[in-house]
Amino acid sequence: MSALIEKLLPEADVSDDGSFGALRRKAQKVLMQHGFPQRKTENWKYLPLGLLEKRTFSTAGPLTGPVPAPPEFPFETGIVHMHNGLLDPQRCRLPRGVAITGMLPSDIDASKLDDTSPADAFAWLNLARFDQGWKLRVEGRVEQPLAIVTSCDEDFEAAIHPRLKVELAEGAALTLLEVQHSEAAGLINGVLDLELAPKSSLVHLIDRSFGETALIQRTTARVSDAAEYRAFVLDGGGRLTRQDLMAELDAAGASASISGVAALGGRALVDYHTAIEHLLGRTSSRENFRILADDQAVGVFNGRIHIVPGADDSHSEMNTGNLLLSEDARINTKPELEIHAEDVTASHGATIGQLDDDARFYLRSRGLTDGQAIALLKYGFAAAVFDGMDAGALKEWMLERLEACL
């Protein structure tokens, strides 16, 4: 994978700007030592990183030309617009209770990154190469959602490494909406850290779809005492998408849920790795992830739940359902439960199936065309993932987005 090192981390190009210098040097050292994952690297075996080797990435420059406006939303929302990986300050509109500042070295905790193998190479790469790091601090219960909008120019072909941290103070509450759409053949290698202080609550919605843009995203939520993290993901596919989504439940009463759907067609390749770490007892988690794969699309879901020794009285539930819509589509799904504590409940289920012919006939026998019947069945299968969302404009918007994806 040295070709990828040359493309993404030219040695002379590693910036050493002083404040993050030590972190960047460490990151570079790990990368040079272990390189990028290969097919034999267990958690990366389904991702054809060779596709990135074939690309030429330009250097991302500052925002000079006119920046396109972020999309409109059918509800009041704050906006943080990131274009070509850089903050678009003109379009930044923060709701009351949210403040944005530049990231400091103390905001970065690299202690949990694996420095003995290529497993976390892209997170190290982000650390070595991120241009701007931003921190959002949330105080109190923020009524308005906040949208983090990612967009790129149509001819954007650079590798960018956005880095963001969202810190919720004790008792704070926020709905964070990540909206990511881009078509050009660049690479977005992002890191998002979420820190939930005691009794805080974060609803994290992700709406993304990509054309040729490759996305490699690592999201970690650290959930403290009586705090709640709820993620709802809608992925419309992309040429190469990898999402690592981790929740660390590190105090009693912490809870996390991850609900997601990937609706894939064409040559999309989407690889979701979720991990929920029950680090203390009386923690709970729930996962429900569904993939619909049509055409030659490939969908991967690896859901891991880890209950460490002593994390007694923890509860977890994982379900993954998958729908193969064509003979050439592929889905790989793996629930992984690793339980080392007593008095826990942990359940998992995984199914891969096709559209139900009985249901299809039933719908057609009531007058729906075959196309309408298929669309309705796909929608029904996928929409169930969002049952846990509170009713309201955001849920309606997510369901409309889902309908558009199918």
Next chain:
Amino acid sequence: MLNIKNLHVAVGGEEIIKGLDLEVGSGELHAVMGPNGSGKSTLGYALAGRDGYEVTDGSVEFDGANLLDLEVEERATAGLFLALQYPVEIPGVNNAYFLRAALNAQRKAKGEEEVDSMGFLKTVREHLKALNMDEALLKRAVNEGFSGGEKKRNEIVQMAVLQPKLAILDETDSGLDIDALKLVAEGVNRLRDENRSFIVITHYQRLLEYLVPDRVHVLSDGRIAESGDRSLAHRLEREGYAFLDTAEA
């Protein structure tokens, strides 16, 4: 309304319907009875156009059109409705949404204006009330978690909303208690008029106490073995299907 001549239907290469003739006039209700495996449900599925039910011979004229030329949804739009013996559960698809989508798909195909949400809900609520069904069922997924009786009554609600010209009820009475059976029968009777016909497939005479048939047919080995008025149903109730063997001998 419906004219079936010499119908042959094969399922998985095996012939199930073996030369069936049946004529149902406008406004008539015909009961089709018969032992297990005689081809009753196959007849319903074949008329509705289900894949795998291959018509190998014969003709079916429905309201002046060649039914066999039509796709499943075209048959529905032409006015044919099949109430399934085992209504299908469709997780994630809201019952009200589905029914309105079906109604509007039919209306659109016929060049009619689509119904708005308010008008639709008003109509469907009336039908639910008449069938003693909880309005909350509208918000649930189609047939998911419904009791057996609720599923069957939901079929009648669909029929009432879609207002077909010909409704085929495939053992809609099976699994119903006596109160639910009466409600279903009342639901059907409310829809009976000179322009709408019914084929009621049933095992038991009991339903026919509430739905008075114009004709009763006994299906045996893929053919109509006997036809008559409602007294034929009483005879079957008394004697079972054994007399068919005698008749065929």
